[in-house]
Amino acid sequence: MSDLIAFRNPTEESPWARRLLIGTVVSILSLLLFAPLFVVFSEALSRGWMTAVESLGQRDAWQAIRLTLTVAAISVPMNAVFGLAAAWAITKFDFRGKAFLITLIDLPFSVSPVVAGLCLVLLLGANSTLGGMLVGAGVPIIFALPGVVLATVFVSFPFVARELIPVMIEQGRAEEEAALTLGASGWRVFRTVTLPNIRWALLYGVLLCNARAMGEFGAVAVVSGRIRGETATMPITIEMMYNEYLSVAAFTLAAVLALLALMTLALKSILEWYHADALAATRRH
Amino acid sequence: MHIQIEEIAKAYGTTAALHPVSLAIPSGALVALLGPSGSGKTTLLRILGGLEFPSSGRVLLEGADAAGLTVQERRAGFVFQSYALFRHMTVFENIAYGLRARSRLSRPPAGEITRRVTNLLELIQLPEIGGRYPSQLSGGQRQRVALARALAIEPRMLLLDEPFGALDARVRRELRAGLREIHDATGLTSIFVTHDQEEAMELADLVVVMSMGRIEQIGRPIDIRSNPATEFVREFVS
Numbered sequence: 001m002s003d004l005i006a007f008r009n010p011t012e013e014s015p016w017a018r019r020l021l022i023g024t025v026v027s028i029l030s031l032l033l034f035a036p037l038f039v040v041f042s043e044a045l046s047r048g049w050m051t052a053v054e055s056l057g058q059r060d061a062w063q064a065i066r067l068t069l070t071v072a073a074i075s076v077p078m079n080a081v082f083g084l085a086a087a088w089a090i091t092k093f094d095f096r097g098k099a100f101l102i103t104l105i106d107l108p109f110s111v112s113p114v115v116a117g118l119c120l121v122l123l124l125g126a127n128s129t130l131g132g133m134l135v136g137a138g139v140p141i142i143f144a145l146p147g148v149v150l151a152t153v154f155v156s157f158p159f160v161a162r163e164l165i166p167v168m169i170e171q172g173r174a175e176e177e178a179a180l181t182l183g184a185s186g187w188r189v190f191r192t193v194t195l196p197n198i199r200w201a202l203l204y205g206v207l208l209c210n211a212r213a214m215g216e217f218g219a220v221a222v223v224s225g226r227i228r229g230e231t232a233t234m235p236i237t238i239e240m241m242y243n244e245y246l247s248v249a250a251f252t253l254a255a256v257l258a259l260l261a262l263m264t265l266a267l268k269s270i271l272e273w274y275h276a277d278a279l280a281a282t283r284r285h
Numbered sequence: 286m287h288i289q290i291e292e293i294a295k296a297y298g299t300t301a302a303l304h305p306v307s308l309a310i311p312s313g314a315l316v317a318l319l320g321p322s323g324s325g326k327t328t329l330l331r332i333l334g335g336l337e338f339p340s341s342g343r344v345l346l347e348g349a350d351a352a353g354l355t356v357q358e359r360r361a362g363f364v365f366q367s368y369a370l371f372r373h374m375t376v377f378e379n380i381a382y383g384l385r386a387r388s389r390l391s392r393p394p395a396g397e398i399t400r401r402v403t404n405l406l407e408l409i410q411l412p413e414i415g416g417r418y419p420s421q422l423s424g425g426q427r428q429r430v431a432l433a434r435a436l437a438i439e440p441r442m443l444l445l446d447e448p449f450g451a452l453d454a455r456v457r458r459e460l461r462a463g464l465r466e467i468h469d470a471t472g473l474t475s476i477f478v479t480h481d482q483e484e485a486m487e488l489a490d491l492v493v494v495m496s497m498g499r500i501e502q503i504g505r506p507i508d509i510r511s512n513p514a515t516e517f518v519r520e521f522v523s
Contacts, residue, residue, distance in 0.1 A: 174369035177336055180356045181363040182383035182438055192382075196373045 040258055043251035055249035056256065063229040064237035065256065067148070071233060072213045075152040079209050080202070082153075083160025088194075090161075091168035092176070102165075108157050116154050117222025120147060143225035148233065151219035156212040163205030167198055203271065207264050214260060286347050286441045286474045287312045288333065293342035295328050302328045303498045305342055310491070315468050316476045317485035320495035321521070326478045327366075327446055329495075333476065334444045335359040346441070362435030362473070364445040368427045370419040376430050377402055377415035383438035405433040408467065425456040432467065443468070445477035449484060461488055482522045486510065494518050 013021070044052050055061060086105055090098060108116065124131040124141040134141055141147045175197065179189040195202075217235040224231035232240065234257050241250035288310040295303040303325040310316050318326035331337040333344060335356035344351040351359065371379050380402045384393055393401070406412045409429040419427055428448060435443060448464065449457040465488060468475050479485050485492050486506040494501040494509065494517075502514040513519035 174365050174367060175371055178363065178365055178369040178434075179371070179382065179386070181334055181336070181359075181361055182386055182434070183357045183360070184382070184386040185357070188386055193371055 040254050044255040052252040055252045060229050064234045068234040071152050074149050075213050076210045080206050086161045087164035105161050108155050113155050113218030117219035120223050147223040151223045152213045155216050155219050156209045159209040160205035163201045167201040289345035291343050293339045296340045306500045313472050314490045316491045317489035318478045318493050319485040324495040325498040326495050330478050334361040334363050360441045362440030362443045364431045364435050366446045368431040372419050380434045380437050409433045424452050443473045443475040
């Protein structure tokens with residue numbers, strides 16, 4: 001026994017401790033992550049494939065899917081650009097109020113989405129000065145698509161910036177400075193040096209942002225007015241259907257939402273696998 | 286290229302990194318900025334390269350005020366302390382970067398770029414490594430690639446920030462000789478920053494001893510050894 005202990009790697013635990021730890025993690029994961037996912041799919045298919053597919057064919061469900069995809073398609077690119085700009089400003093420049101800006105980026109994490117939604121309604125609703133003007137001009141924000149997009153942009157704002165800031169801090173400015181001394185313009189430096197160095201963090205941030213954008217409930221519930229077939233996104237439609245005891249329809253739509261999330265994860269894994277060599281080369285160093 | 290530094294000062298907020306310093310560097314010289322950390326030597330180098338702007342004073346490059354020149358227009362071959370190689374590019378692409386970044390009119394054709402990069406890889410005596418990534422190189426190889434990348438743009442001067450700092454003693458001696466050779470072959474005015482007095486004394490034609498943002502002494506290594514101007518210089522070079 002004594003030589004076994006002598007030969008064990010100092011950072012390794014005993015076999016029993018290892019089994020216990022791995023077992024605990026696996027059971028927690030199955031209970032918290034896989035079980036709910038399994039239940040969603042099994043409930044959706046509880047009355048057969050046909051019923052599930054038919055429920056998706058309803059106008060409300062179809063409109064909700066379209067709206068959610070539209071909102072994500074608008075707000076995710078916006079937040080990718082905003083996040084990139086914020087991370088760039090914070091990590092590459094020193095200026096007054098930097099600490100305040102970093103706190104501000106986290107605001108959507110700390111403010112309840114419902115409160116954020118209410119703020120938007122107060123600011124841009126038909127009863128406010130600004131909102132009244134916009135409604136008068138024929139561009140209503142609240143209870144319409146722009147409001148849903150604004151709320152989604154607000155709640156999913158931090159993800160890209162939060163992913164990028166640590167990576168960009170760790171990489172420093174030296175490579176960009178080197179590119180500048182070699183004669184490259186600012187835009188070229190960004191395109192050929194900065195962006196390739198942060199592309200994985202950016203991708204990961206965008207995927208998280210997308211997941212949050214498609215799944216947002218609280219803020220969107222307030223600003224959208226929950227107009228069926230018009231401003232009701234997938235999460236909201238799911239909740240409405242569930243409240244109306246349309247459980248197959250609700251769970252089918254929920255399964256579609258879960259599938260969309262799983263697809264983004266799969267996309268990330270495929271990209272990582274495909275670029276494994278380049279990834280390994282850039283992560284060492 | 287002749288470099289004239291006139292009363293250059295640099296302050297970050299209220300802390301002065303450089304008190305007004307003046308220095309003339311003759312064309313083709315190999316100059317060491319020698320001093321302990323915090324002596325302002327790297328700040329001075331970065332001001333010459335256009336990466337930082339002086340709070341006051343001016344730099345004359347070949348008699349012309351450099352104040353209006355951007356970092357790109359200065360064409361200073363800069364070797365960074367940790368080399369700052371582009372980690373997602375091969376060695377070949379790293380060295381070709383400056384040539385490819387030129388405007389369409391002055392950019393050499395692809396064949397010419399390949400030829401020049403190949404020549405530079407031979408100059409640094411690493412002809413085989415063009416296809417590798419920086420992470421696959423040793424410290425000494427990285428330093429030489431950084432030097433080749435800086436030379437590729439046909440710089441008007443060569444600026445090196447602690448070029449041998451992170452290397453072990455044997456590699457450092459080799460590279461020192463390599464830098465001397467490249468300097469003599471190209472005739473470029475070269476300025477390197479170091480905190481190692483032995484390195485400065487052995488390699489440089491002209492040594493500038495700095496401390497606390499001031500220049501303590503300027504002179505040939507032999508003069509500084511035999512005639513230290515201040516108590517600080519005497520202690521630092523002994």
